[in-house]
Amino acid sequence: MIECIIDCDPGIDDALALIFASKLRTLKIKAITTVFGNSTVENTSLNALKILDLIQRTDIRVYRGSASPIIKNYRFPAYNYLDDEINPHGANGLANIVLPQPTQKLSESNAIDLIINTILENPKRISIIAIGPLTNIAIALLKSPEIAQSIKEIIIMGGAIKVQGNINKFSEFNIWSDAEAAKIVFNMMSDKIILVPLDVTRQIIFKNVEIFNKNNLYNKFLYNILNFYSTFHLNNCGFFGSILHDPFAVGVAENRDYCDIREIPLDVEIEDRNKYGKVFINLEKDKENKKIKTCLNISLKNIEKFLNYFEKKLLNF
Numbered sequence: 001m002i003e004c005i006i007d008c009d010p011g012i013d014d015a016l017a018l019i020f021a022s023k024l025r026t027l028k029i030k031a032i033t034t035v036f037g038n039s040t041v042e043n044t045s046l047n048a049l050k051i052l053d054l055i056q057r058t059d060i061r062v063y064r065g066s067a068s069p070i071i072k073n074y075r076f077p078a079y080n081y082l083d084d085e086i087n088p089h090g091a092n093g094l095a096n097i098v099l100p101q102p103t104q105k106l107s108e109s110n111a112i113d114l115i116i117n118t119i120l121e122n123p124k125r126i127s128i129i130a131i132g133p134l135t136n137i138a139i140a141l142l143k144s145p146e147i148a149q150s151i152k153e154i155i156i157m158g159g160a161i162k163v164q165g166n167i168n169k170f171s172e173f174n175i176w177s178d179a180e181a182a183k184i185v186f187n188m189m190s191d192k193i194i195l196v197p198l199d200v201t202r203q204i205i206f207k208n209v210e211i212f213n214k215n216n217l218y219n220k221f222l223y224n225i226l227n228f229y230s231t232f233h234l235n236n237c238g239f240f241g242s243i244l245h246d247p248f249a250v251g252v253a254e255n256r257d258y259c260d261i262r263e264i265p266l267d268v269e270i271e272d273r274n275k276y277g278k279v280f281i282n283l284e285k286d287k288e289n290k291k292i293k294t295c296l297n298i299s300l301k302n303i304e305k306f307l308n309y310f311e312k313k314l315l316n317f
């Protein structure tokens with residue numbers, strides 16, 4: 001059994017990841033922590049609560065985390081969530097769909113303390129699945145560095161190693177959203193990371209939207225968010241389909257055999273304004289023995305295998 005905390009910014013693919021994760025028997029979700037990213041932290045937290053209601057999993061608590069990056073916004077203008085032209089998730093993070101108000105309240109404790117306490121109380125047992133900007137994890141590490149050794153592992157969706165980014169040529173959204181935080185996490189727990197970058201996630205494209213065209217809230221929600229996300233990709237990338245970045249990170253948490261994993265000395269660019277947030281190979285990290293397990297390739301067979309598994313799990317409500 002994998003005991004995990006999911007640190008997320010729902011977000012359409014985060015929502016899909018949460019629903020998918022909740023259906024895996026091998027995964028025990030100890031808590032959900034939220035961060036700004038695809039929308040404001042107010043929205044991402046509310047979205048997490050609403051999704052738990054939708055899937056009748058209000059036994060899982062939600063802890064609100066960081067509202068902004070550690071340093072970035074002092075140097076660059078803040079990201080504009082409200083611009084539907086550039087935000088694939090819609091201004092509210094969930095395709096502008098209005099779900100019923102949640103029955104559960106946010107936990108009174110915050111995400112950072114929840115992360116620290118859960119890891120320290122369960123030495124070498126907790127995995128974090130980080131599918132948003134890494135701000136909460138970095139602050140938790142700075143506040144309590146011993147969690148780096150106490151955590152079991154951290155699966156991070158982020159970065160573009162050999163491929164182009166999705167923010168610009170160089171950078172991927174989660175790392176670019178708080179590159180200083182990513183640098184801290186890469187530096188302080190390199191041996192615990194499994195990185196799931198765009199190199200693999202961009203190949204995981206779900207197109208079978210019509211199977212959710214049914215008349216109940218759960219299916220309608222899936223149908224609508226998948227259509228919204230697919231249409232964004234049609235308008236901006238030339239294909240109709242949903243890239244399953246975050247659900248695939250959950251898939252890797254359960255089964256790392258999907259990918260070819262290499263240990264690479266990775267670092268994060270924070271100085272060069274044009275390449276801010278670029279994940280790059282830094283041979284100095286090699287000398288320090290700070291290599292990161294990185295999913296670099298996936299076969300067509302394994303892409304199919306994951307997509308079928310994902311579909312089967314989501315259909316089962």
Ligand code: BDR
Nearest residue numbers: 011013014131173174245
């Ligand atoms: C990542 O960015 C976000 O928009 C998605 O939710 C995913 O976590 C992909 O680059």
Ligand code: CA
Nearest residue numbers: 011014131132
């Ligand atoms: Ca995300």
